[in-house]
Amino acid sequence: MPKKILVVEDEPGIRLSLSDELESAGYRVFTAENGEKALAAAGCEKPDLIILDLMLPVLDGTEVCKKLRMRGDRTPIIMLTVKDKEIDKVLGLELGADDYMTKPFSLRELVARVKAVFRRTEERSSDPDVISFGGIDLDFKKFEASKKGQKLDLTPLEFHMLKLFVKRRGEVLTRDDFLDGIWGEDNVAVSFRTVDSHIANIRKKIEDDPSRPRHILSIRGVGYKFVE
Amino acid sequence: AFGAFLIARTIAHEMEVLKIKSDFVASVSHEFKTPLTSIKALMERLVDGKVRDTDKMDQYFSIIAQDTDKLTRLVNNLLDFSKIEAGKKEYVLFDTDIVRIATEQVERFKKEQASSSPDMRLEITGEIPTLRADADALSRALANLLSNAVKFTPPGKAIRVGLSSDGENVVLEVEDEGIGIHPDELGRVFEKFFQGRNALSQTVTGTGLGLTLVKHIVEAHGGRILVESRPGLGSKFSMIFPLKSWPEGS
Numbered sequence: 001m002p003k004k005i006l007v008v009e010d011e012p013g014i015r016l017s018l019s020d021e022l023e024s025a026g027y028r029v030f031t032a033e034n035g036e037k038a039l040a041a042a043g044c045e046k047p048d049l050i051i052l053d054l055m056l057p058v059l060d061g062t063e064v065c066k067k068l069r070m071r072g073d074r075t076p077i078i079m080l081t082v083k084d085k086e087i088d089k090v091l092g093l094e095l096g097a098d099d100y101m102t103k104p105f106s107l108r109e110l111v112a113r114v115k116a117v118f119r120r121t122e123e124r125s126s127d128p129d130v131i132s133f134g135g136i137d138l139d140f141k142k143f144e145a146s147k148k149g150q151k152l153d154l155t156p157l158e159f160h161m162l163k164l165f166v167k168r169r170g171e172v173l174t175r176d177d178f179l180d181g182i183w184g185e186d187n188v189a190v191s192f193r194t195v196d197s198h199i200a201n202i203r204k205k206i207e208d209d210p211s212r213p214r215h216i217l218s219i220r221g222v223g224y225k226f227v228e
Numbered sequence: 229a230f231g232a233f234l235i236a237r238t239i240a241h242e243m244e245v246l247k248i249k250s251d252f253v254a255s256v257s258h259e260f261k262t263p264l265t266s267i268k269a270l271m272e273r274l275v276d277g278k279v280r281d282t283d284k285m286d287q288y289f290s291i292i293a294q295d296t297d298k299l300t301r302l303v304n305n306l307l308d309f310s311k312i313e314a315g316k317k318e319y320v321l322f323d324t325d326i327v328r329i330a331t332e333q334v335e336r337f338k339k340e341q342a343s344s345s346p347d348m349r350l351e352i353t354g355e356i357p358t359l360r361a362d363a364d365a366l367s368r369a370l371a372n373l374l375s376n377a378v379k380f381t382p383p384g385k386a387i388r389v390g391l392s393s394d395g396e397n398v399v400l401e402v403e404d405e406g407i408g409i410h411p412d413e414l415g416r417v418f419e420k421f422f423q424g425r426n427a428l429s430q431t432v433t434g435t436g437l438g439l440t441l442v443k444h445i446v447e448a449h450g451g452r453i454l455v456e457s458r459p460g461l462g463s464k465f466s467m468i469f470p471l472k473s474w475p476e477g478s
Contacts, residue, residue, distance in 0.1 A: 012340075013266025013291040017273055024278060034383065055258075057379065082258045104265035107272050 002028045003118060006047035008038040008064065009080065010056050018051065021107045022114070035059025039067060042075065049117060051110075052097070053080045069096045069156070074143065076117045080105075096156040099183065120181070131166050133228035134215060136206055138162060147206060157182070158202050165216065165226035174223040199224060252421055255435050259302055263295040294340045301371060302435070308368070309420070309437050312444055319362035319448055326359050326366065326398060326469075327352060330391050333370045337378065346381040346404070348374075353392040359469055361449055366400075369445040372438035373402040373465050379434070380463070381406035396471060397451075403464040409457040417455060418443045442467070 005027045009015040012033075019029040030045050032038040035056045042050060050068075054061040065077060076098040099117055101110055129141040135148045140163050145152035154162070164173065164181050175192040183190045203210040217225045270288045279285050311317035334350045359366075370389075377387045385405035392399050409417060416422050421436040446453045446467045457463035 011262050011266050013263075013270050013288075013295055016287065016291065017266070017269035020278070020284075021269075021273060036382075055262075057382070082261050103261045104268045107269050 002026055003048040004028045004030065004045060005114065006030045006032065006038065006041050006045060006050045008032045008035070008041075008050065008056065008061070009053045010034060011053075014053075014080075017107060018110065021111060025111050025114075027114075035061065035064045038064050042068060042073060047075060048121075049114060050075050050077045051080065051114070052077050055082065065097055074156070076121055078110075078113060078117060098156070098160075136215075138166070152205055154202075154205060157198060158205070161198055161202060162206075162226075165224075169226050169228065172219045172222050172225045177223065248421055252435065255423070256302075256306065259435055260299065263298045266295045267292055297336075301368070301375075304368065305372070305435065305437055305441055308441055308444075312441070317444070317448075319365050319445075321360050321362055323358045324361040324363045324366065326361070326400065327356050327391065329363060329367050330370065330389055330400060333367060333374060334389050337371075337374050346378060346383060346385050346387050346406075348378075348387045348389070350389045350391070353390070356391055356393050356398060357471060359398050359471065361469065362445075365445045365448075369442045369467065370400065370402070372442050373467075376434075376438060377402050377404040377406065377463075380404065380408075385462075393471070398469045398471060399466055400469070401464055401466040403462065405462040408459040408461055408463055409455070410459060414455065414457055418453075 005022055007015060007019050007022070007029060008031070009018065010033045015031050015033065019031050022029045030041055030047065032041045033056075036059050038050070038052065038056070039059075041047075052061045052064060056064070061079060065079070068075065068077070077096075079097045079100045080103060081100055082103050098120075099113055101113060130137070130139050132138070136152070137144075137146050138159070139145070140159060143154075143156060143159055145154045145159070160182050161178065164178065168177075175195045178195045179190060179192075199216060200210070203213050203216055206215060207213045215227060217227060219225050270292050273279050274285070274288060279288055308317060330350055330352075334348055338348050374387070374389070381387055381404045387405070388401075388403045390399070390401045390403065413422075418439050419436075420440040422439075423434050423436045442465075443453050446469070449469055451467060451469040454466045454468070455463065456466075
């Protein structure tokens with residue numbers, strides 16, 4: 001059964017070429033030219049992945065992404081952006097998207113990114129769903145987290161990073177491990193600094209004393225290690 | 229203390245100018261990147277030989293042509309703005325068939341839009357006399373108004389282009405059923421770099437130069453531009469051109 005992709009883009013040329021390219025690659029493609037139609041199509045067609053332009057008429061990509069996440073829709077989203085400075089925002093600090101492409105992009109590159117996202121999604125489906133440690137409960141399927149009974153507000157990206165930690169608990173993970181495991185081997189623009197920034201945010205949320213972490217340890221000159 | 233105040237005010241002003249310039253460059257860059265991405269993606273598939281069906285190929289070439297037109301309009305707007313700022317913009321006047329200009333622009337926009345985009349129609353009332361004008365500038369002004377109308381009007385709503393004459397003036401107006409303009413912004417829409425907001429108060433893409441150019445073109449032809457708007461219901465921009473002759477070289 002071919003995977004279904006929803007392409008949300010108001011520029012006719014991008015929408016047409018992208019949907020043709022994805023169909024040539026064996027996917028079943030639906031399109032929407034604005035945010036309102038995107039929300040309707042996501043609910044109706046239940047795509048396996050959404051490619052979502054950030055700047056859309058009437059209801060923009062930011063709002064579409066937020067509304068999808070608010071209604072519990074965890075479909076992977078690749079955002080199409082123009083501005084480099086939006087990358088951190090797009091990738092989960094606020095929006096909960098899974099990956100991004102900046103315009104202008106090559107179709108080949110985008111298809112490679114689509115395949116990487118599907119690969120990561122399949123790997124995640126065979127991983128443990130729930131884990132508890134040090135008063136913290138994480139449910140990776142429901143994207144719910146709590147610390148000593150109090151709800152924790154983790155972004156989808158932070159969940160993915162914690163899942164990678166849990167999967168390889170006790171091992172030292174380098175920043176490259178995160179870049180490859182979370183953003184994909186084809187990623188060229190997310191930096192080590194971005195990885196460090198996300199880990200700092202996770203520590204603030206799960207550690208009793210972020211300056212003296214007990215679960216996410218820094219291994220000098222190498223990376224990070226998760227201990228329960 | 230007064231000296232320190234003046235210095236602080238100068239610095240604040242300089243920083244504001246730098247921010248405006250920076251935001252403008254970012255907006256222009258964005259306006260270029262989207263049609264360029266479209267052209268790049270379509271060409272990639274054509275060059276790779278992935279488009280075999282002739283109807284599909286026609287569709288690809290048609291969109292590439294439209295995107296090239298969009299980029300040309302953007303460059304022309306920037307060049308016009310630059311000349312206006314330098315006080316060097318001139319208009320060349322000929323007897324101009326404004327009916328032809330309006331018809332061409334409406335047809336072009338209708339062709340560019342998707343089938344579910346706002347419905348656009350041209351309404352000509354009575355006989356329209358020839359206008360002594362710069363045809364290219366009038367086309368540009370109308371294109372800018374139509375571009376804005378499409379940007380701010382959701383699919384399913386209508387855009388009306390009206391052309392009429394009362395014997396003394398020719399009136400060319402663009403009326404939409406879009407989101408309208410906030411009352412506190414109505415007086416600012418013709419300011420350079422000013423950008424409107426959509427229904428969620430998010431800034432819409434654009435360089436903020438389109439309406440500035442429209443106003444300059446209309447006024448350089450001895451005319452005036454009026455705007456009426458009701459938030460949530462739509463806007464109407466009316467370009468009023470006098471028919472009486474006026475000095476050449478204005």
